[in-house]
Amino acid sequence: MTGPRSTRRSGAQLIWEVLLSEGVDVVFGYPGGAIMPAYDTILQYPIRHVLVRHEQGAAHMADGYARASGKVGVAVATSGPGATNLVTGIATAMLDSSPIVCITGQVSSKFIGTDAFQEVDITGVTLPITKHNYLVTDVDELGPTLKEAFYVARSGRPGPVLVDITKDVQQAMTEWVDDGSPVRLPGYRPRHALHEDTLQRAIELIDAAERPLILAGHGIVRAEASAELRAFVEKTGIPVGSTLLGLGGFPATHPLSLGMMGMHGEAWVNHAVQEADLLIALGMRFDDRVTGRLDTYAPGAKKIHVEIDPSEINKNVKADVPIVGDVREVLRALLPRVQKRTRGPWVARIEESKGHSAVRDIKHLPHDGRLFAAHVMHDLWRLTEGKALIVSDVGQHQMWEAQYYKHDHPRGLVTSGGLGTMGFSLPAAIGAAFARKDDEIWVVVGDGGFQMTACELATCAQEGIKVNVAIIDNGYLGMVRQWQEFFYDGRYSATPLKSPDFVKLAEAHGLAARRVETREQIADAVAWARNTPGTCVIDFRVEQEDAVYPMVPAGAALHDMIRRPAHSPIVETSEDP
Amino acid sequence: MRQLRTFVAHVEDRPGVLNRVVSLFRRRGYNIESLTVGRTEREGVSRLTVVMEADDDAARRIEANLYKLVNVLLVDDLTNAPNVTRDLALVKVKATPESRPHVLQLAEVFRARTVDVGSETVTLEITGTTDKIDGLVDVLRPYGIVEMVRTGLIAMRRGNSEVVREVGEVVAA
Numbered sequence: 001m002t003g004p005r006s007t008r009r010s011g012a013q014l015i016w017e018v019l020l021s022e023g024v025d026v027v028f029g030y031p032g033g034a035i036m037p038a039y040d041t042i043l044q045y046p047i048r049h050v051l052v053r054h055e056q057g058a059a060h061m062a063d064g065y066a067r068a069s070g071k072v073g074v075a076v077a078t079s080g081p082g083a084t085n086l087v088t089g090i091a092t093a094m095l096d097s098s099p100i101v102c103i104t105g106q107v108s109s110k111f112i113g114t115d116a117f118q119e120v121d122i123t124g125v126t127l128p129i130t131k132h133n134y135l136v137t138d139v140d141e142l143g144p145t146l147k148e149a150f151y152v153a154r155s156g157r158p159g160p161v162l163v164d165i166t167k168d169v170q171q172a173m174t175e176w177v178d179d180g181s182p183v184r185l186p187g188y189r190p191r192h193a194l195h196e197d198t199l200q201r202a203i204e205l206i207d208a209a210e211r212p213l214i215l216a217g218h219g220i221v222r223a224e225a226s227a228e229l230r231a232f233v234e235k236t237g238i239p240v241g242s243t244l245l246g247l248g249g250f251p252a253t254h255p256l257s258l259g260m261m262g263m264h265g266e267a268w269v270n271h272a273v274q275e276a277d278l279l280i281a282l283g284m285r286f287d288d289r290v291t292g293r294l295d296t297y298a299p300g301a302k303k304i305h306v307e308i309d310p311s312e313i314n315k316n317v318k319a320d321v322p323i324v325g326d327v328r329e330v331l332r333a334l335l336p337r338v339q340k341r342t343r344g345p346w347v348a349r350i351e352e353s354k355g356h357s358a359v360r361d362i363k364h365l366p367h368d369g370r371l372f373a374a375h376v377m378h379d380l381w382r383l384t385e386g387k388a389l390i391v392s393d394v395g396q397h398q399m400w401e402a403q404y405y406k407h408d409h410p411r412g413l414v415t416s417g418g419l420g421t422m423g424f425s426l427p428a429a430i431g432a433a434f435a436r437k438d439d440e441i442w443v444v445v446g447d448g449g450f451q452m453t454a455c456e457l458a459t460c461a462q463e464g465i466k467v468n469v470a471i472i473d474n475g476y477l478g479m480v481r482q483w484q485e486f487f488y489d490g491r492y493s494a495t496p497l498k499s500p501d502f503v504k505l506a507e508a509h510g511l512a513a514r515r516v517e518t519r520e521q522i523a524d525a526v527a528w529a530r531n532t533p534g535t536c537v538i539d540f541r542v543e544q545e546d547a548v549y550p551m552v553p554a555g556a557a558l559h560d561m562i563r564r565p566a567h568s569p570i571v572e573t574s575e576d577p
Numbered sequence: 578m579r580q581l582r583t584f585v586a587h588v589e590d591r592p593g594v595l596n597r598v599v600s601l602f603r604r605r606g607y608n609i610e611s612l613t614v615g616r617t618e619r620e621g622v623s624r625l626t627v628v629m630e631a632d633d634d635a636a637r638r639i640e641a642n643l644y645k646l647v648n649v650l651l652v653d654d655l656t657n658a659p660n661v662t663r664d665l666a667l668v669k670v671k672a673t674p675e676s677r678p679h680v681l682q683l684a685e686v687f688r689a690r691t692v693d694v695g696s697e698t699v700t701l702e703i704t705g706t707t708d709k710i711d712g713l714v715d716v717l718r719p720y721g722i723v724e725m726v727r728t729g730l731i732a733m734r735r736g737n738s739e740v741v742r743e744v745g746e747v748v749a750a
């Protein structure tokens with residue numbers, strides 16, 4: 001090395017330098033006045049920029065990237081409208097604990113507070129929907145702040161962090177160098193020590209339980225605890241129900257996997273919850289969609305609640321043994337100490353209650369030429385051997401996906417659970433495509449949700465992205481229509497949906513597209529999409545007024561399910577057709 | 578048990594921190610009875626005293642939620658600990674030539690200080706527990722309270738005891 005090299009560079013350059021040191025190689029964004037200095041300097045760095053069509057898409061892409069990879073996703077936007085367009089995406093990431101960093105430009109510091117052109121107090125707006133946020137008005141604070149942002153986003157219970165950077169900070173020069181010192185956050189406690197006495201109490205409950213049930217949540221996926229969970233289940237013989245976001249954390253095809261629980265969960269799982277004498281909740285937060293009415297929830301069960309966020313303990317369901325900590329560490333601590341057991345009678349009892357439900361399943365309907373979404377999901381699962389990464393949207397199709405696509409692998413399903421954001425899937429899949437370059441990706445989206453962010457088809461075309469889009473086209477805002485059918489005497493207020501010709505729409509973007517109207521066409525269309533380069537769109541014209549069963553009406557007890565009406569003749573088979 | 582609770586939060590003295598704390602109470606639907614902010618013995622650290630009604634479970638969650646704020650250093654629920662609490666009030670009360678001696682006498686009983694005397698009013702300053710101040714205010718009311726302001730409670734543990742932290746012991750990150 002010769003003499004000291006100058007470390008002087010602009011804030012705009014420093015942004016990308018810190019991002020590179022955080023391992024970022026792709027960002028999703030949209031330029032504008034207040035972020036132009038940063039956009040000018042990105043050209044000097046090996047970071048790919050994906051130009052979105054709406055900033056909401058940028059936040060969802062960062063989120064999809066984060067969920068598919070476990071790394072931090074990054075979205076970039078300008079001040080004012082650019083920043084406010086991120087809001088839905090940030091809230092989506094917040095509710096599902098997804099680590100993203102949003103970088104927004106802000107008007108120059110001297111204009112702050114003056115209602116200057118495109119000035120919005122975005123740190124104020126996003127205060128309740130970020131894990132933390134920052135306004136940077138001093139270029140010497142920029143480096144440490146960005147490092148902190150990444151650290152906060154990914155540690156503890158992950159979440160979105162927004163960094164608002166004034167234009168003058170981007171233009172100013174700084175000598176700051178990263179000396180590798182850890183971030184200084186004296187009040188931040190992402191990790192918690194395990195207490196021997198609570199572990200001991202948990203073990204005693206587990207060993208003594210006759211009808212225990214594991215409730216596996218998103219935390220299993222986030223903490224990469226799938227292997228530990230499997231070892232724990234196989235040693236203790238305890239069956240597993242999953243939350244929507246927990247799907248894939250435990251293999252769906254494992255004999256002790258019961259499937260999804262909750263509002264549209266399998267009947268046998270919900271009954272098992274109600275009959276259990278012990279619930280072991282792992283990385284989940286007893287959302288109302290999971291519990292139904294609280295005062296009748298799992299009345300005979302003691303509860304062990306393992307959760308990284310102490311504020312979730314005793315929020316909805318009182319825990320007999322709360323364990324605050326990383327679920328993988330907790331499982332590792334419990335595994336060698338719990339008794340090896342089988343729970344034969346309990347598992348047999350659950351199995352018995354399955355049989356009856358399975359034959360009423362829509363998959364076993366006598367074939368009458370009609371196309372059901374369940375067929376599409378089931379066949380897609382078969383044809384992709386359960387190995388695709390599915391990114392689902394919000395509505396009936398989301399529930400059918402969760403019921404009929406059997407997820408055996410963690411991070412095999414990306415969906416907006418907590419916020420239930422329609423329009424999430426296509427942009428999230430684009431983000432996921434950058435994280436999982438070798439994996440097959442399918443978007444499963446309703447005709448309604450697709451139209452919320454369909455503009456991102458242009459992003460697919462421009463960036464050469466390969467995802468396959470399965471539109472479950474039922475001509476309705478189906479989930480709302482179903483509620484109207486069940487709870488509003490069938491008054492279909494504002495739910496019939498007239499859509500553009502999706503095939504032509506895709507083609508107008510330069511993308512390949514097809515329509516499927518019968519079950520026979522599914523296999524061919526799926527094979528075609530898998531073998532065609534570039535993003536492919538399939539418009540599946542499914543049964544218009546089908547409903548998702550079972551259903552626990554909002555606020556009802558978990559065992560009070562509306563069941564699929566018996567069809568005649570019932571096909572007596574539990575084999576897949 | 579549902580009761581009035583006193584929380585003390587030590588926070589980093591940074592822009593927006595008060596906003597974050599208040600926003601948290603608003604968002605989670607907790608009603609603040611009183612809130613004070615001030616400097617402490619440590620540079621860069623401010624101290625908030627929040628009084629609100631909550632049961633034991635809610636209290637624990639409030640504490641846990643406060644800890645989730647990155648700039649919150651320490652939270653202490655003083656409610657059931659031996660503590661010293663103080664509120665300060667300025668009370669401007671009507672005082673005619675006839676009533677003035679009575680007002681001043683009451684002030685003396687309550688150890689309030691007279692900080693201003695006008696032609697028709699007297700302004701008293703009183704420091705003490707909430708109960709003590711409520712007591713003075715009650716006896717002054719018949720004379721006619723023209724204006725009153727209270728700072729809200731500040732609180733501290735008694736004795737040598739250090740602040741106790743219950744939720745989640747910390748391990749080096």
Ligand SMILES: Cc1ncc(C[n+]2csc(CCOP(=O)(O)OP(=O)(O)O)c2C)c(N)n1
Pocket residue numbers: 393394395396397398420421422423445446447448449450472474476477478479480
């Ligand atoms: C942004 C947003 N707006 C409204 C809703 C309420 N909502 C939930 S499901 C649904 C219908 C979705 O319709 P579609 O995308 O066609 O899916 P389907 O239910 O028909 O499968 C609506 C409107 C929502 N979840 N998100």
Ligand SMILES: [Mg+2]
Pocket residue numbers: 395446447448472473474475476477478
């Ligand atoms: Mg629809």
